[in-house]
Amino acid sequence: MGQTKVKDNLNIAIAAAKGRDEALDHVLLYGPPGLGKTTLAYIIAIEMGINIRATSGPAIERTGDLAAILTNLRSQDVLFIDEIHRLNRAVEEVLYPAMEDFALDIIIGKGPGAKSLRLKLPAFTLIGATTRFALLSPPLRNRFGAVYRLDFYDQTSIETILKRSARILQVKAEAGGLREIARRARGTPRVANR
Template sequence: MARERVIGPAPAGDDGPSKVDAALRPKFLREVVGQRKVAERLEIAVAASKKLKEPLGHIIFDGPPGLGKTTFATVLPNELGTSIQLTSGPALSKPADMLPFLTNLEEGSILFIDEIHRMPRVVEEFIYPAMEDFRIDIVLGEGMSARTISMQLKRFTLIGATTRSGMLSGPMRDRFKMHEHLEFYSVEELATIVRINAAKLNTPITDGAAHELARRSRGTPRVANARLHWARNYSAALHDGAITEAVAHAALDKAEVDADGLDKNDRRYLETLIDVFGGGPTGVEALAATMNLAADTLSDEIEPYLLREQYIVRSPRGRVVTPRAFAVLGRQSPPKPRPDGPGLFD
């Protein structure tokens, strides 16, 4: 079994996974539900690494939050029988912050950097030789007396996770041997995840309840696990601890998650766009200021699902609601402009 070592702060946005949440993560690639094409390519890469006795090539995972980027990163050390160190881009403000990680690397071990797109450019440039030649250059002194020491490192694999791969610089992106994009999950895949994790939590659940939780989980395993935890707590407090379809319905209604999977922030987003901005177009910064939320929260957590389900579209001028958004909120869509104005087709 791989040995996991966490050095430095936990990845940003993560208060440190609880023992329960960590226990729900798959341990090996064969246990991963969904993202099968990605898993199959990783299985090939792992098999080649073992046969060739070479470290796994550097990998970048990108996609919306909660789709399994960290899960894949923590599964690979188990497959390779090696250790992993975890950090995040915001925690690496200067090159010296990378030294404890790089100098503690073991042969073939993994360094995982969450939110790698938020790593400063000066840190990026510092690790270029580490990624290519497994060495780092350290400058000692200043001015005429400055000298550079080249330190050889153990061969390792850098795994990066990002929700915004477009913010990575070209030279950084090119140094990754594999670039894997994670997609949203189907309801059936999420229902399977819910059933597996309910069993790990020793919580009885019916197939109908698992399907209902999955259907309202926005295509995201992290959300499905959160829905499962809430339904489990709800049942334990008010029922017999088992999650039936009726209990799942009641628990989700209490959490203000509607039948379309929209939570209160989703509906507030759509209501703000309609009531304040007349349905758009408007920019994300204006929306964020009106809702008193960070723009990153809107673009990274709320908008991906609304875009995928076609409740909003992104136009060159900003966000615009669709007729489907009016329908889900029980509003009447504004009439479409008639293309018969005077001189319109002259």
């Protein structure tokens, strides 16, 4: 329910990637909190029939943390990074060759004697989610093949979501009550479902 344009575009991209038996292009989802960015990431993985590894920008403190995650991905897996705008720049730099070339550049040693080793990674899909699009550096932003903005839901969509939630929770809900909750939810399913 809701985000119809985003879902339609993602369905086309997913069908194309599955038809080619390739990883889906990297996806950036942005918009206000509570609109379904994380849910969409998991749905993408389910629709692709692949595994998802989820983390957040603040949790990846060092380049080694990201390297450990990347080297444990399997072919076509999804790596979901929530709050991707909070990655530190050194970690972000490691992502660039991983996203572009499916490679991890490792520096061994320091100074003039340092050597660079390139480790091949399996093709994977990075899905980044952010509420702060403007805080993403242009080099990172430009490496996403698909960028989608999630918008607030209309009242009818929120009512439908609430009906579904009530059914799942086996809670009796009156139409007038659902309508009032939807009206006050500020277009955000997370707020409506509290």
